[in-house]
Amino acid sequence: MLEMKNIKKIYRTDTIETHALEDFSLRVDDGEFVSVMGPSGSGKTTFLNVAGLLDTFDSGTYVLDGNDVSRLSDTQMSRIRNRAIGFVFQSFNLIPDLNVFDNVDVPLRYRGLAASDRKQRIERALDMVGLSSRAKHLPSQLSGGQQQRVAISRVLAGDPKLILADEPTGNLDSLMAREIMDLLDRINAGGTTIVMVTHSPECAVRAQRQIHVLDGRVVDLETPRITLTRAEAGAGIASTLG
Amino acid sequence: MFLYNVRIGIKSLRRNPILTALLIGAIALGICVSTTFIALRHIFEKDPLPGKSQTMFFVRLDNWDPARAYNAEDPKSLPQMITYRDMRELMKSNIPTHQVGTYRARMFAHPDPKVGRPFAADIRMVFSDFFPMFEIPFQYGSGWDKAADAKPEQVVVIDQAMNQKLFGGGNSVGRSIRLDERDYKVIGVIGAWKPPFRFYDVSQGPAAVEGIFMPFNFTPLLQLNTNGNSDGWKGQAEPTYESFLDSEQTWIEYWAELPTVEKQQAFRDFANNYVRDQKKLGRFQRPLHTEVTSMPDLFKEFQIVPPAIKSMSIVSLLFLIVCSLNLVGLLLGKFLARVPEVSVRRALGASRFQVFWQHVVECELVGIVGGAIGIVLSVGVLQLIAKMMPQNTVHVGLDTEMVLISIFLSLIAGLLAGIYPSWRVCSVAPAMQLKVQ
Numbered sequence: 162m163l164e165m166k167n168i169k170k171i172y173r174t175d176t177i178e179t180h181a182l183e184d185f186s187l188r189v190d191d192g193e194f195v196s197v198m199g200p201s202g203s204g205k206t207t208f209l210n211v212a213g214l215l216d217t218f219d220s221g222t223y224v225l226d227g228n229d230v231s232r233l234s235d236t237q238m239s240r241i242r243n244r245a246i247g248f249v250f251q252s253f254n255l256i257p258d259l260n261v262f263d264n265v266d267v268p269l270r271y272r273g274l275a276a277s278d279r280k281q282r283i284e285r286a287l288d289m290v291g292l293s294s295r296a297k298h299l300p301s302q303l304s305g306g307q308q309q310r311v312a313i314s315r316v317l318a319g320d321p322k323l324i325l326a327d328e329p330t331g332n333l334d335s336l337m338a339r340e341i342m343d344l345l346d347r348i349n350a351g352g353t354t355i356v357m358v359t360h361s362p363e364c365a366v367r368a369q370r371q372i373h374v375l376d377g378r379v380v381d382l383e384t385p386r387i388t389l390t391r392a393e394a395g396a397g398i399a400s401t402l403g
Numbered sequence: 404m405f406l407y408n409v410r411i412g413i414k415s416l417r418r419n420p421i422l423t424a425l426l427i428g429a430i431a432l433g434i435c436v437s438t439t440f441i442a443l444r445h446i447f448e449k450d451p452l453p454g455k456s457q458t459m460f461f462v463r464l465d466n467w468d469p470a471r472a473y474n475a476e477d478p479k480s481l482p483q484m485i486t487y488r489d490m491r492e493l494m495k496s497n498i499p500t501h502q503v504g505t506y507r508a509r510m511f512a513h514p515d516p517k518v519g520r521p522f523a524a525d526i527r528m529v530f531s532d533f534f535p536m537f538e539i540p541f542q543y544g545s546g547w548d549k550a551a552d553a554k555p556e557q558v559v560v561i562d563q564a565m566n567q568k569l570f571g572g573g574n575s576v577g578r579s580i581r582l583d584e585r586d587y588k589v590i591g592v593i594g595a596w597k598p599p600f601r602f603y604d605v606s607q608g609p610a611a612v613e614g615i616f617m618p619f620n621f622t623p624l625l626q627l628n629t630n631g632n633s634d635g636w637k638g639q640a641e642p643t644y645e646s647f648l649d650s651e652q653t654w655i656e657y658w659a660e661l662p663t664v665e666k667q668q669a670f671r672d673f674a675n676n677y678v679r680d681q682k683k684l685g686r687f688q689r690p691l692h693t694e695v696t697s698m699p700d701l702f703k704e705f706q707i708v709p710p711a712i713k714s715m716s717i718v719s720l721l722f723l724i725v726c727s728l729n730l731v732g733l734l735l736g737k738f739l740a741r742v743p744e745v746s747v748r749r750a751l752g753a754s755r756f757q758v759f760w761q762h763v764v765e766c767e768l769v770g771i772v773g774g775a776i777g778i779v780l781s782v783g784v785l786q787l788i789a790k791m792m793p794q795n796t797v798h799v800g801l802d803t804e805m806v807l808i809s810i811f812l813s814l815i816a817g818l819l820a821g822i823y824p825s826w827r828v829c830s831v832a833p834a835m836q837l838k839v840q
Contacts, residue, residue, distance in 0.1 A: 210834040210837075213750070215749070215750055215832075215833050215834040215837070216832065216834040235754055235755045236754045236755075236756070239749070239752055239753060239754035239755070239757075240752070240754075242749075242750060242751070242752045243751065243752020243753075244752070248750050248751070248837075250837055254743075254746075254747045254750070254837060255747075256744050256747060256748075257744075258414050258418060259414075267747075267748065267751050268751040268752050270404065270407055271748075271751065271752040271753050271754075271757060272752065273404070315751070327837075
């Protein structure tokens, strides 16, 4: 699904160069659920931005779903973001003055789908996250967990092959975090590839594979440094709940 | 997608009503000022006879003082009107499709005492060709014919305003108007015909059309005098009305409709030959000089568009540009505050162009709403100007063409204000803003 080779990304200002990614190489297969961990400033988010074609890189190659996407125009990248990739953000990133229905509708509008098709997709996606009854609510009328479910339904409506999640539970309490991770599990079980950046060991172990990033490089592909099992992670969340 | 962008634009404008009011107010002010002055210019520049004005020719002959030109400082100048006797001779030509000699007289109209008191009315003295020649539409009845010219018959044509004033509107064909001491039968009521100014009589300066039209041949019978300009160079009063008609006094405008180049040349030859013949009789002692000028060329020569209005229309456009450019900063601030939302849209698949277009549509909404308010304000200002003008001058207002021009200007103003802020907001890298929302 996703293969990066020797990606280099440097942020430049007048006085400093920051090497955000340095010889970053990673392969994620179709249908995998991969978590990416690392300390702050290690390059996790930069990797996610490059993977999601939200940012360009200086050198290296990036193949997405069998296509080299290293050097594309803005329109081509936008088209791929719209059709092949879904984003879940830590801060939900819903548009505040659009109601739930219209928020889920945003990517479908840019795809140019017919109104009836869009309506069908939105209703199905909201049903999958259990928010059909909240279609007319504004984001400010929803809890954090509900807002994240709306953000996930926005992804589901687009039916992407790859979901990139940037600390999707970072702003949620444990109970809501568990709900969201369960939801991502179910989506992955349906065949969608998920790459999730997280600081949370409990969330990381829910992935099939954990990747560790340090100073812009992948340092540990296979062996999780934190050796919690999925069951232990679940128990951890349960104990937090008391 | 366009309607979606309109919806987003409306939502965005509703979010901050005070800022929106400022944006719309600035465009409205700019459009009001520019529309008002451009409309005034448009009134004078508009072709009064579209498709036909090029075939309408105004004829001038140089019968002036052999010792000095009509305008002493310009030896090429010649009188703006012609004499009664020359008009009579030119009218004998069968080259023009239509032709008319015309001037403005004044008589006292005596309406039914129940309707109103007698008043001084401007009367346009014309031949029957005047109505088809200047394409004057009729609501009721028609103009008179050549037989009525020859006789002349006691008939008049009135316009809608005069019909309203004398008869309260309606079909007044067959009713009578008393002008001075005679009754004249209304033979036709002019329909929707509102030329912005009296384009067939530019030598008198721009003014509104008259409300009553009467057969020219009443001139000698009633011994009418012109109520317009009259120029002479002999400096002596004529002892009788007959000698006045036979004098070198110029007071008649003469128009000929010459639809082909051949007819135009033939008529020029005819006019020159006429002058040559008159020279043999001792008249026209200045060098041969006749002018057969098309209507558009005549308007240019007479500077129908007042230079002050030309300048003000340009200044008003500059004012609109300044109004628009003043909004750039406000819109830039508004749009940049929305960068996080734009980043989300970019992440969800909006291309840079789609984001640009979305913001341009919002600016155009401001332009259109501001423009609509500006046009309404401009109508009010033009009405105010019309009220301040002396009566019988120029018909001031906005026509369809001018409204379309104003809408176009509104769109340009919106674009001018919004293009840079829209470009800036679509150029922001989305990745930088998604994490910090």
